[in-house]
Amino acid sequence: MTGRAPEGVAALEIARRAVQLARRAGADQCDAIVLAGIESTVTVRLGEVEKLIEAGSVGLGLRVIQGGRTAICATSDLAPDALERFARETVELAAISAPDEHAGLPDPALFGRPADAAALQLYDERIEALSTDEKIRFARECEAAALAADPRITNTDGATLSTRVGEVALANSLGFEGSYPATSISLVAEAIADDTDGKKRPGYWYSAERSLSRLAEPAEIGRIAARRAVDQLGARKPETARVPVVFEPMMAVSLLGHLAACATGDALYRGATFLAGREGQPLASPLVTIIDDPLIPGRFATRPFDGEGVATRRNVLVRDGTFTGFLFDCYTARRLGRTTTGSAARGLESAPAPSSSNLVLEPGTLQPADILRDIRQGLYVTALMGAGFNPATGDYSRGAAGFWIENGHLAWPVSEVNISGNLAQMLADIDAVGSDIAWFGAAAAPTIRIREMTVSGR
Template structure:
């Protein structure tokens, strides 16, 4: 993406101008974020183009803080007169808001310095250069591979290719200025297979990266989706029991999401997390190490600075089973008497809030087949349904499907079961971690075995 927008002004210059205008209007502190993006979405179903969308957007978000009073606004009208009026009105809105002693920009010493060096690998010009015809070809190839993989695959829910090319810029009244380009591309397909009784079984797969070279070949994505659909043909229910449960990498990633959502400063100061009293204590098995790392080159959650301009850094959440701490932005850090971890996320219309970037469950040294081989009876989970997780207590209960394990082998497909436990207990009961680390967007996990969970079925 070009560094200058259609009007001849860059995203960073727009952010800088908004900060200057807000200061001129009386803001004590302020920051502005600008996102200029072009996006596309192509969906092909049964070889025909169902959807082809190309869209562009340009928006600016402004945060004003005066006397602890904060206002956040956004606009897409960036003409000089409109921007001046917008800045003035945002300052006026802050003046009538309730004061908050914890509001404020980051201390200058915390702000990122060498932004360009840490932004390497976030932009791929080949994604920007993809033509609509090339995007359609990729989606068609993916779907065609799914349909050709097995005669029992009789339909699809379509294959979709999405791309995004963006310039992100942030400036604040402490003198911070940072900008970087970022690209992303994702491909997903859902295959539908028919079993002997006429029941439909669905299986999907996807790949999402910042660069075209890392994207899985479309034919491979299609074949994996087809196999996952066919593998569920003839799926059965099982009686309610307590057995070992193995999470394949994609389902293990969901456990990362649950944990990270509970490990934020927001959740801590609101008392809405089961992790509140566990900091510095043993939470999980010594086999478990989980890191949030926004500095991994070229990954989906990588960024040179956070939503407040603070330098990013790796933050261990769990280290050999020990819960190390929470992800913080400046606001939650001040409320808790701590220092930000550089974990602020920021949208155009909302203030910063803490969250994860690249979540990584460190792999072990076991082959996944060895993890399954060690189980006499158990469940291998390949998909999860529902939202049965309570962050305040850690209680976990979700619908699942996968395979029943007997005598160390996958015996038959299983559907319409429920797995339940408590996330703290589940992490403590991890007794095997695979070597097969797999990335899914901004999270990566290996195969993980939990020694015992309740599986509810018949």
């Protein structure tokens, strides 16, 4: 496999060149990241092609650390003279910043081995080989299945197939050089049913993977989207109450994201996390184990090295209910007297910052039906809205839709409600974990039940 930058540009060569130029312009330390790729999007709606998008791009992000002063610049203009000027200007820009003794590149002993990338299954040549006609056919099959699934599906917002064939390259002034190709494919459908009161009920489903063979059947995605729309017909608000709340796997995944955002060195040194001072202490129910794992082959956040070139590793966030520790990049680790966990995330335009990779809530033994069985009244959540989570306190309050549970069964659809609680309490109150683990993007979770939350309705 070779680099996948458009126009035959080798991404690693650009990164290496930027580092050389910055060094020549006087940089003490520097690193450069290059993200290159060709992306395509096909949308089919009511059987017709509605959008056809294809383009390639290459972007360079350069970080210079000059006597502890940091500057970060990004550009897409990679002509030789432009690159030289860009490197010089980045070095000059660093003078604005104040010296920070914790700024700096990783210890070379921590560098990842780029050769490990091949085993991680990040690239699938079948995605690169897909023709536009094949992509249109996938989207068409998906949408047609949604429309055919139920006569009550009266409209759709289309089915969209997107692919990306890209390359990530990183080089630094301490000698790290690494790059790897990566592909992704996603297919998403939104089906719409008309309710009796004139209200529209959308149903949404998707599959997103790094290889074509893992992508769900297009027709299956369409059918699930249709079912989720029809299931919401007649949805109404329940009375405000405190009841058990069950999260289907796709919704349980969102709780992992909230927790992980609070479990970073960045949130810790800013004093902006409710997890401060809780390392090694019981946090969640003993049923809960949560892993951050960038080494699972073929997943969305899988990577051989992090955004600073540090070897990635599996990190346990919660083991049998105990909060085991935070995720660090080099800066936050030095600042707090820790070691990096290989968790630096990196965009072109921003400094590295610790972030989770693939998140897994380990499955339990219960079937979803068993989880519902002993609930007399409760809420089963299939959609969440809004950003009502406060990382500093853990307070949680979000719009929700799904089903009302009566005597162990999904009785009727619910919309326009709000669920609220506190994440620490919610994690402690998890009293059932299903065996039905499923992946959504870079996270996987089974069905979970929270003993009690406030559901605001009528």
